[in-house]
Amino acid sequence: MTAATSSLQPINTQQVTLTDRTLKAVREGIRTGTLIPGELYSVYRLAEDLGVSRSPVRDALLRLAETGIVNFERNKGFRVVLPGxxxxxxxxxxxxxxxxxxxxxxxxxxxxxxxxxxxxxxxxxxxxxxxxxxxxxxxxxxxxxxxxxxxxxxxxxxxxxxxxxxxxxxxxxxxxxxxxxxxxxxxxxxxxxxxxxxxxxxxxxxxxxxxxxxxxxxxxxxxxxxxxxxxxxxxxxxxxxx
CATH class of the missing domain: 1.20.120.530 (GntR ligand-binding domain-like)
Known part of the structure; x- marks a missing residue:
């Protein structure tokens, strides 16, 4: 079962770079503790809560995954990773x-x-x-x-x-x-x-x-x-x- 992301603020979809705006929203969720390390989150649910399509959400998460702050789990979702x-x-x-x-x-x-x-x-x-x-x-x-x-x-x-x-x-x-x-x-x-x-x-x-x-x-x-x-x-x- 994936954790809730409904506390995140919806994104203004009029912005030109939705991926950047989504990335900013996810980072803010990490900073404020809304997105908790180790919890399993749904890409679909996150997109719905932010009011955007899944595409910018996946693109933003892929950028975070490149730095090791996010891990994807096949057909399940993603987790915020606690660095060792x-x-x-x-x-x-x-x-x-x-x-x-x-x-x-x-x-x-x-x-x-x-x-x-x-x-x-x-x-x-x-x-x-x-x-x-x-x-x-x-x-x-x-x-x-x-x-x-x-x-x-x-x-x-x-x-x-x-x-x-x-x-x-x-x-x-x-x-x-x-x-x-x-x-x-x-x-x-x-x-x-x-x-x-x-x-x-x-x-x-x-x-x-x-x-x-x-x-x-x-x-x-x-x-x-x-x-x-x-x-x-x-x-x-x-x-x-x-």
Whole structure:
């Protein structure tokens, strides 16, 4: 028996790219916990709940399946996949390889409008941290990284990173519960924003690398512990990331 997807919001079918809109809706379902890892979902039911045909739903799910966040079961449906420690390490490695040069390019492309946008998102993160509003903080965190990737002018990297962040959220991508507080995560973003706004590409890359590596190590250690795995997180880190 497949799980319900009726809590997802119907899609505006007037949009030109229904596959992209469907992909966004599925990602939102994963982020909010509407689509639960391990549950079996029906492609037909999902299409009905979103108010679209099965074709854009299948296309969107195939794109997610390419990144390992979704698995199809023949003649049954699909499941959202919970990444293991090794998969998580691989995701962190890809994020470092894409987001560090993106931060460097962003610093070279910075302009007044983008600088204001970047600073505004950071200030929103700061307010969320002061109010201990984790959902808002995480949304603004994702938006900040999105602004940087957009400034780097690489739409493919944007799509890949967005999907990887969604997958990492499934394993507790927020290190906030227990490992770090919002303030500690906020502090890691300030040198990134400052370097990009100053047009300092070298420092922007260094700051982004430091942030992703700090977050990655905490996430990997937590994932190994949560999975009761006999893997050594340090060995895994050295083998797949360093």
């Amino acid at each position: 420690p090794k998969e998580l390490a691989e995701m962190i490695s890809v994020r470092i390889s894409l987001e560090v040069p993106a931060a460097q390019r962003a610093a070279l492309n910075i302009g007044n409008d983008i600088e204001n946008s970047l600073q505004a998102v950071y200030l929103s993160m700061e307010r969320a941290a002061l109010n201990n509003d984790e959902p808002l903080f995480m949304n603004e965190d994702q938006l900040l990284h999105g602004v940087i990737l957009k400034l780097a002018d690489n739409s493919y990297a944007e799509r890949v990173i967005e999907t990887l962040r969604d997958a990492m959220r499934l394993v507790g991508a927020s290190t906030i519960k227990g490992s770090r507080d919002l303030g500690a995560v906020l502090v890691e973003h300030k040198p990134i924003v400052d370097a990009i706004c100053a047009g300092n590409a070298l420092e922007a890359g260094r700051a982004m690398s430091a942030h992703l590596r700090t977050t990655g190590r905490v996430l990997l250690a937590d994932a190994v512990k949560r999975n009761n795995s006999n893997l050594d997180p340090d060995e895994l880190w050295e083998r797949l990331i360093n």
